[in-house]
Amino acid sequence: MTFEDLPEDIIRSILSFCDIRTVLAVGRTTRYNHRLSVEKLVWVDLVQDLRHRGFIDCLSHSDIQSLSQEALVALVRRILTGPASWNLGRPSLDATKSSFISRLKRQPSAIFLKKTSDPPATQPEVEISARRALSRPGAAMEDPSNRDLLLLSGGEYLIARSRPSLECWNIPANTLVWSRSVPEPLEIFSFAAEVLGGGDGTNILICQTCRFGVCSVEIVNLHFQTGLTNTLFSNLYPDPANWRIKPRICGNIACIGWECRADQAPPKSFCILIDWKRMLHLKLAPDNSQHQECPIFVNLIRDHVFFVANNRSGSAEIRLFDIAAFSAHWRPTADPAPLKPVYTTDIPTIVCEKITKSWYNFRRRFDLHAHESPVEEGRYRVWLCLSGFTGPKLGKGLSVEYRPLRFVYGYSLSLKDKVHWQQAAAPAADNIDYWQSGTSYSGHKYGTLNGSGEFGVFRLADASSTSFVMVGDSQSPHHGVQISPYSGALTYYERDLVVVTYYK
Numbered sequence: 001m002t003f004e005d006l007p008e009d010i011i012r013s014i015l016s017f018c019d020i021r022t023v024l025a026v027g028r029t030t031r032y033n034h035r036l037s038v039e040k041l042v043w044v045d046l047v048q049d050l051r052h053r054g055f056i057d058c059l060s061h062s063d064i065q066s067l068s069q070e071a072l073v074a075l076v077r078r079i080l081t082g083p084a085s086w087n088l089g090r091p092s093l094d095a096t097k098s099s100f101i102s103r104l105k106r107q108p109s110a111i112f113l114k115k116t117s118d119p120p121a122t123q124p125e126v127e128i129s130a131r132r133a134l135s136r137p138g139a140a141m142e143d144p145s146n147r148d149l150l151l152l153s154g155g156e157y158l159i160a161r162s163r164p165s166l167e168c169w170n171i172p173a174n175t176l177v178w179s180r181s182v183p184e185p186l187e188i189f190s191f192a193a194e195v196l197g198g199g200d201g202t203n204i205l206i207c208q209t210c211r212f213g214v215c216s217v218e219i220v221n222l223h224f225q226t227g228l229t230n231t232l233f234s235n236l237y238p239d240p241a242n243w244r245i246k247p248r249i250c251g252n253i254a255c256i257g258w259e260c261r262a263d264q265a266p267p268k269s270f271c272i273l274i275d276w277k278r279m280l281h282l283k284l285a286p287d288n289s290q291h292q293e294c295p296i297f298v299n300l301i302r303d304h305v306f307f308v309a310n311n312r313s314g315s316a317e318i319r320l321f322d323i324a325a326f327s328a329h330w331r332p333t334a335d336p337a338p339l340k341p342v343y344t345t346d347i348p349t350i351v352c353e354k355i356t357k358s359w360y361n362f363r364r365r366f367d368l369h370a371h372e373s374p375v376e377e378g379r380y381r382v383w384l385c386l387s388g389f390t391g392p393k394l395g396k397g398l399s400v401e402y403r404p405l406r407f408v409y410g411y412s413l414s415l416k417d418k419v420h421w422q423q424a425a426a427p428a429a430d431n432i433d434y435w436q437s438g439t440s441y442s443g444h445k446y447g448t449l450n451g452s453g454e455f456g457v458f459r460l461a462d463a464s465s466t467s468f469v470m471v472g473d474s475q476s477p478h479h480g481v482q483i484s485p486y487s488g489a490l491t492y493y494e495r496d497l498v499v500v501t502y503y504k
Helices: 008-016 020-027 031-037 040-052 061-066 069-081 100-105
Strands: 128-135 148-151 157-161 165-170 175-181 188-195 201-209 214-223 229-238 243-250 253-259 269-275 280-285 296-301 304-310 316-322 341-343 351-354 360-372 379-390 403-414 420-427 432-434 444-449 454-459 479-483 490-494 497-503
Touching: 008 031, 008 040, 020 031, 020 040, 040 061, 040 069, 148 188, 148 479, 148 490, 157 188, 157 497, 165 188, 165 201, 188 243, 201 243, 201 253, 214 253, 214 269, 229 269, 243 296, 253 296, 269 296, 269 304, 296 360, 304 360, 351 420, 444 479
Parallel strands: 280 341
Antiparallel strands: 128 497, 148 157, 157 165, 165 175, 188 201, 201 214, 214 229, 243 253, 253 269, 269 280, 296 304, 304 316, 316 351, 360 379, 379 403, 403 420, 432 444, 444 454, 479 490, 490 497
């Protein structure tokens, strides 16, 4: 019996459990399989799975069922490419007469795009499709430089941090679900969160200062409907309190990190990896202790760690580790002995690649985001932005005027069977200053045109200002702005309001 000999309802059921790339591949084999692979029943199940996994915001089960076949495919393509009004100069879906499958598959041949049109005389402004706002009384009085926002996957819940508190809000209901406060002079200085499968709750990593030069790291599980929390992990760590790296949590692995002063004893920069389920941890550091400044950036994907730092020669370098490679280095959190550093050069790597030439001196601005593909399980799109200065190497006591420099790297990473790693790179536009606002799967980022005072979004891949589109009140920056990985929503403060804006 062949695959096509199976009853149609069985084939539809099989396709509904596949990822979208597999369904597209099956549809290209025979006309019979093509007809089944494009049926609405199959695509409703595929899009429902994306919603369950957090790739889609603000759509209920019934909303998805009510969409047409073409609308379901357009929704998936929008996740891949970002809002249409953010992609001016690229061909419109409606401008083609090809089948909807080919329109979904039609993507740039490389991550970095060629300019498709001359820059417009005036910068365009994007269209808004939906705008949600919740009231946080007193938010306007908070220090804008010391507060964060995170729109959780699914678009229904949001976490807001200020210096003394951390809050989780239900956006549609405009209600406070949960809050955590600390007395002054203590502060909650950072957090990370991961929504659990099904969207019923989230695990939140909370970092707060304590007295005597230590910080508390706690992981709690929050149930959205009840607002109840359960502590999963808690431990104290020395806090150099210089430049703290944004913490991360993915599955049972979490990380926190610091960049330390030049006079700090080696390692000057390091991160703590935590296996909170097994109550284990380790201290991971780059082997570049001779450098005065040691910027690092760490991010997590499923069972893997990205680590970006300058190597011994001063060049920025990206490394990808399998969590299993650390098996001999984990230590129990109950062990009171100080953690000894584990250097990245002592751990087997899946990927180890120099990403700049040795005369580039990058400081403070590493920004790496890795997002899982909505259409292919085990594949990730990685965006790495670096900014710093370049100039000749001079001895101590000599000064030089460095030239500002930015680079953007795009990577495609597949972890299925054998690791496949592709890189494309381009200098970033000199006249665009990107903010630490996150990067979407489609490669869009929030920033400003230098000298113009205009704020908006642009495509990292274009390496030019022709992709820049203004958003909202383009003459004033949004505070605490974050861009969502897949929906393209911008989340930001407006006085006492937290606003979530979706774009067409």
